[in-house]
Structures are given as C-alpha cells and as structure tokens.
Amino acid sequence: MIFSENKWSDGDELRPYIPISTSLSFRNMNPAFQNAFGLFIRPVMGNAVVERLQEIYDAVVDISIIREDTDDKEIKLLYYGQRANAFLAYWYDYDELQVLIGDAGIKRQDSEKTKTPYKYQEHSLKEGFKQKGFDALDNLIAYLEENTDEFPEYLDSENYTRTKDAIVRSTQEVNGYYPVNNSRLVFLRLKPAFRVIEDTVIAPRLGAILYNEFKEALMQDSPDEKYLKLREKLLPVVVFYGVRKLILETGSLTDRGLFFTSLKGGDGSYMSLDPVADNRIAMQADKAEADAISYWLLAEQYLKTAFGIPPSNAKKIPNRDNNGKKSFWA
Incomplete structure (x- = not known):
C-alpha cells in the first residue's frame, strides 16, 4: 500500500491529488485504496515493480517531498503511483464512500448543512475520477517505459509494451x-x-x-x-x-x-x-x-x-x- 495511517495526517497525504476535508479518515478510505491498487496498479506494474515501489514509500519520512517536479526518479514514480491510486480508488468505490453501512442497514449521508450531490453531479464526478485515474495510470506506464535503466524490474513485467520482435512496438x-x-x-x-x-x-x-x-x-x-x-x-x-x-x-x-x-x-x-x-x-x-x-x-x-x-x-x-x-x- 502506498497510503498509510501513520502518514495520513488528517488527509494531507491525499490532498495533493484530491481536495478532501480534514475529517476524512484513513480508515474509511483504506478499503478503496486497497481495491484500486490490487485491481489496476499491481497488474500493470508487475509484482517486482510493486515491491520496489513499496520500499520507496516505506523509506519516505516527509510526505511533502512526494511531488511531480522532483529530480528524484524514485519519488517521481511514487507520485505517479499515488495519483493513479487516489483517483481510481474514488472512482471504483464511489458509491460505497457516499453511504453509511452499519447494523441498521445502508443509509444515505445527509445533514442540515450539507446534502448529497445531484445525479448529474455524481455522474460528472465519477467520470472525472475515472478519466483522471486512468490518465494517471497511463502516465505511470509511460514513466516506467522511459526509465527502465532506473527500474529494470519493469522489463520482466508481462505488460512491458516494447517487444523487440513485434511488428507493432509502441x-x-x-x-x-x-x-x-x-x-x-x-x-x-x-x-x-x-x-x-x-x-x-x-x-x-x-x-x-x-x-x-x-x-x-x-x-x-x-x-x-x-x-x-x-x-x-x-x-x-x-x-x-x-x-x-x-x-x-x-x-x-x-x-x-x-x-x-x-x-x-x-x-x-x-x-x-x-x-x-x-x-x-x-x-x-x-x-x-x-x-x-x-x-x-x-x-x-x-x-x-x-x-x-x-x-x-x-x-x-x-x-x-x-x-x-x-x-x-x-
């Protein structure tokens, strides 16, 4: 996992990608992160690259260094991975994140001050999360392809797209x-x-x-x-x-x-x-x-x-x- 409770800090870890409220807890987001990572990111990157990515994440002490405009190739890979994970998690588990599931059944979240969005707003949000998520995943693949000297593990991934004897290679x-x-x-x-x-x-x-x-x-x-x-x-x-x-x-x-x-x-x-x-x-x-x-x-x-x-x-x-x-x- 490239998001964790000990680095969450009231959502600061997710906020560079999605402007969330400080009240959003890691416990509520954790299942969505795990689902998106396992379904979309791990299959594309391969187990060897995922292990390398996890080592990079575990070594980070200050999450503020995780940004795109860095010369550190490992940190940049982590940024692309987190960005894809964040948007795909919100898209894939969007409906579950909008309701309360408990002993009393499934309830719609609402209050006197805030209300759930209209259907067209929900549709627009979900499509936006999906598009941004898959665009970020595409950028992640492109970055790995461009930096195989730094991440040679990706060469052994079944999704490495450049096959030398193929007629169509890219x-x-x-x-x-x-x-x-x-x-x-x-x-x-x-x-x-x-x-x-x-x-x-x-x-x-x-x-x-x-x-x-x-x-x-x-x-x-x-x-x-x-x-x-x-x-x-x-x-x-x-x-x-x-x-x-x-x-x-x-x-x-x-x-x-x-x-x-x-x-x-x-x-x-x-x-x-x-x-x-x-x-x-x-x-x-x-x-x-x-x-x-x-x-x-x-x-x-x-x-x-x-x-x-x-x-x-x-x-x-x-x-x-x-x-x-x-x-x-x-």
Missing part, C-alpha cells in the same frame, strides 16, 4: 495510423490482437521461411535495411487488422464500449449513456479492414521488389460477400 506507432491518444492502456488491450494477426494473417501471407527470417532479423541489434522496411510496410496492416479484431470482439478499443452521452431532463437531471448501434460498430470494423487491405497491397509491391515475391492478385486478400456479410478468401 503506442506512438499505433497512433500514427489510428488515434488512441497515445494511451498505453489501449495499446495493452491491442497487444493480444496484434499477436494473433501476426500469427494468423501475416505469417501465412509471407510464408514460413520468410516470416521466420523476418522475425529473426528483428531480434538483431542492427537488422538488414530490407527487413526494417518490411516492418514499416506491415505495421499499418497489423494495426488496422488488430483494431478491427478488438472492435468486433468488444465493441470498442477501451473497456467501456461505445456509447452516446446525453443529458436527460426531469427530477435532478442526469446523464444517460445510450449504446451505439451494432451497425455503427460494424461500419468502424469494415473501415479498419478496408484500410488494412489497402496497406497490404502496398506491402505486396515491396515484397515483389525486395524479396522477389509476386503479388497474390488478391488471392490472399479477404473479400467481402455483401449478401451474406461475411469475409472469405478468394
């Missing part, structure tokens, strides 16, 4: 073709799809011999220029096929799905989320597939020039059956 490469706001979290969701596309689409099209040579070349410190150029040509193919796969499987590149947001009138006005129609999702997937095919045709021209492999004349390009709405190999 969020920047994805963002160059499909806008994901440079989100490492979205990239982590796309990684399994990219791996499947490499094995089931790219490998059969290149053939086993060339594909193995290509992969072995990428593992070298100084690959032959023709293999680097081939990765450059195949990169958008994998990106768009991967995007298509994830959209069809989940309805979105994020964990939230696709929704329209609208403000509904009535008692206490509230925000409503209306799911996007299936045909809109299918349209996005079809567009990604069309882009993937277009880039594959460009890759084929390079394969002919650099490797002497003639174009497949669309024999290995998925075609669309507009009647049955299915893809097939022509």
